[in-house]
Amino acid sequence: MEPIKAVDIKIFPYRRLKPATTEKILNEIIKLEGILRVLLNGESLPQIVGYGPAKGTRVNHEDRKVIQLKNHDFELSVTVGEIIITILHEKQETFLKKLEDILGNNLSCNFEVSAGIFTKTKITVSDYLKIDRGIEQEIEPTYIGLVDPGSKSKETVRLIGD
Amino acid sequence: MSYKAQYSPGNTKIAENRRNHMDPDYELKKIREIADEDIVKILGHRNPGEGYKTVHPPLEEMDFELDMMKEMVEPLPGAMQGNRTRYIQFADSMYNAPAQPYDRARTYMWRFRGVDTGTLSGRQVIEIRELDLEKISKTLTETELFDPAKCGIRGATVHGHSLRLDENGLMFDALQRYVYNEETKEISYIKDQVGRPLDEPVNMGEALDDEHLSNITTIYRSDNISMRDDPEAREVVETIHSSRTDGGFGLEVFKDDLKRKIGE
Numbered sequence: 001m002e003p004i005k006a007v008d009i010k011i012f013p014y015r016r017l018k019p020a021t022t023e024k025i026l027n028e029i030i031k032l033e034g035i036l037r038v039l040l041n042g043e044s045l046p047q048i049v050g051y052g053p054a055k056g057t058r059v060n061h062e063d064r065k066v067i068q069l070k071n072h073d074f075e076l077s078v079t080v081g082e083i084i085i086t087i088l089h090e091k092q093e094t095f096l097k098k099l100e101d102i103l104g105n106n107l108s109c110n111f112e113v114s115a116g117i118f119t120k121t122k123i124t125v126s127d128y129l130k131i132d133r134g135i136e137q138e139i140e141p142t143y144i145g146l147v148d149p150g151s152k153s154k155e156t157v158r159l160i161g162d
Numbered sequence: 163m164s165y166k167a168q169y170s171p172g173n174t175k176i177a178e179n180r181r182n183h184m185d186p187d188y189e190l191k192k193i194r195e196i197a198d199e200d201i202v203k204i205l206g207h208r209n210p211g212e213g214y215k216t217v218h219p220p221l222e223e224m225d226f227e228l229d230m231m232k233e234m235v236e237p238l239p240g241a242m243q244g245n246r247t248r249y250i251q252f253a254d255s256m257y258n259a260p261a262q263p264y265d266r267a268r269t270y271m272w273r274f275r276g277v278d279t280g281t282l283s284g285r286q287v288i289e290i291r292e293l294d295l296e297k298i299s300k301t302l303t304e305t306e307l308f309d310p311a312k313c314g315i316r317g318a319t320v321h322g323h324s325l326r327l328d329e330n331g332l333m334f335d336a337l338q339r340y341v342y343n344e345e346t347k348e349i350s351y352i353k354d355q356v357g358r359p360l361d362e363p364v365n366m367g368e369a370l371d372d373e374h375l376s377n378i379t380t381i382y383r384s385d386n387i388s389m390r391d392d393p394e395a396r397e398v399v400e401t402i403h404s405s406r407t408d409g410g411f412g413l414e415v416f417k418d419d420l421k422r423k424i425g426e
Contacts, residue, residue: 013326014326015326015327015328015329015331016325016326016327016328016329016334017328017329018328018329021329043321043322043334043336044336045336046319046337049318049319049337049356050319051318051319052318052319052356052357053206053317053318053356053358054318054337054353054354054356054358057357057358057359059336059337059338059357060338061336061337061338062338062341063328063338079328081325108329109329
């Protein structure tokens with residue numbers, strides 16, 4: 001496989017985003033050129049109460065909603081606090097300019113945008129378990145750094161490429 | 163010896179707010195009205211209208227003839243009836259919540275009798291007889307000690323005090339015990355403090371605005387009033403820190419004492 005030059009762009013809003021805002025900005029961002037993958041980070045939202053006398057009760061958190069991206073349904077399992085977008089390095093300048101506009105128009109709070117390496121770049125042993133493809137098979141390079149240590153990638157990673 | 167309690171050091175507004183919270187003679191400003199029944203619902207220890215469960219017979223009926231404590235300590239109304247000990251727990255956002263765990267601990271000890279309070283980094287629990295707990299909970303939620311957006315009544319799964327607020331200015335709650343109504347701009351509890359759904363939401367009113375909160379908060383923050391701007395408060399904290407370090411390691415402090423013990 002031919003190596004490519006890629007860079008991570010981190011969007012850090014000063015407030016946790018509502019699912020509606022996330023959906024809106026992601027749908028605009030995804031139209032931009034050069035995107036390889038998008039990672040949504042945030043505090044996880046449980047489906048059932050884990051502790052105390054109400055253990056086992058359903059939570060029904062309003063932020064755990066299904067959003068639509070490119071006609072695909074995604075269930076948010078976190079309250080979005082950080083968006084990391086990996087893009088082709090050569091597109092960085094134009095991407096950042098357009099991104100600032102999108103965020104400025106859609107976010108009601110302040111935000112920071114930075115470029116750098118914000119995801120893991122090398123494979124470790126536990127990645128094989130998390131990605132759940134067996135240790136013999138090669139790991140898809142685009143998966144490196146996307147996996148959530150607490151869950152299997154089958155549940156948290158979705159491919160919607162063109 | 164008589165002395166005047168100083169409550170908390172410092173010359174800034176933050177220190178002043180802390181002193182006001184702790185001073186039992188200062189009357190906390192009441193800013194909202196919550197029905198007794200609603201407090202009972204949020205606490206979730208008993209159903210509204212249900213009697214208090216007891217762990218022992220009323221003190222009057224118990225045989226304490228030889229117990230001197232009976233004469234020395236006046237029992238709380240809840241203890242007199244033999245109520246169970248129950249709790250209320252608060253989590254306070256570091257985004258200028260009116261109170262915070264250490265301030266709450268000291269406030270509780272100064273203002274209320276017979277409380278057992280526990281301080282943790284992000285939450286503060288208060289344990290007392292159920293009858294008295296309900297009265298105290300009313301004071302704690304109706305007065306300026308409480309803001310429905312930046313404080314949460316959380317018995318379990320308290321995480322959220324150090325996280326960013328959401329777009330409506332609410333502190334993170336994994337169990338979403340309270341919701342924001344975007345039309346009325348009011349916040350209401352839809353679950354009790356441990357996350358059991360309530361039959362009817364309990365309205366807590368509007369959130370306090372950010373500027374007002376920065377005036378009534380007891381939290382030093384570099385974007386509001388920094389602790390560095392309060393030399394007196396800093397001096398006290400530094401003195402306690404160095405005394406604890408010296409005392410803890412026995413440096414200098416116990417030297418003479420030690421020498422005496424080993425016979426020098």
